[in-house]
Amino acid sequence: MAISEAEVKKVARLARLAVPDERLAAYTQNLCNILDLVDQLSAVDTTGVEPMAHPLEMMQRLREDVVTETDHREKYQAVAPEVEDGLYLVPKVIE
Numbered sequence: 001m002a003i004s005e006a007e008v009k010k011v012a013r014l015a016r017l018a019v020p021d022e023r024l025a026a027y028t029q030n031l032c033n034i035l036d037l038v039d040q041l042s043a044v045d046t047t048g049v050e051p052m053a054h055p056l057e058m059m060q061r062l063r064e065d066v067v068t069e070t071d072h073r074e075k076y077q078a079v080a081p082e083v084e085d086g087l088y089l090v091p092k093v094i095e
Helices: 005-014 021-043 073-078
Strands: none
16 A cells, blocks of 8 residues: 655644655655555455463453452542542532
8 A cells, every 4th residue: 555745744743743855765665664564464364363361371360359448438528528329529620
């Protein structure tokens, strides 16, 4: 897939990236190479290939889901300037 220097400039402007004119040709070529690689990967037939989360047959070690901390909500809200129905009230910052 080919990408033009004008498209690279447009994407750079949208991404707020400064692309020096002397590097524009190199960036364009690199992006074309990347897009060609993506095209090659897209052309591979993956029918029947099961997606995997990890390349090795390993199980994630998980810890037991238990509460380890005590509830300090009442103590924290007791010193808050304003609280209503268990929520902290703050000044409006957006009109």
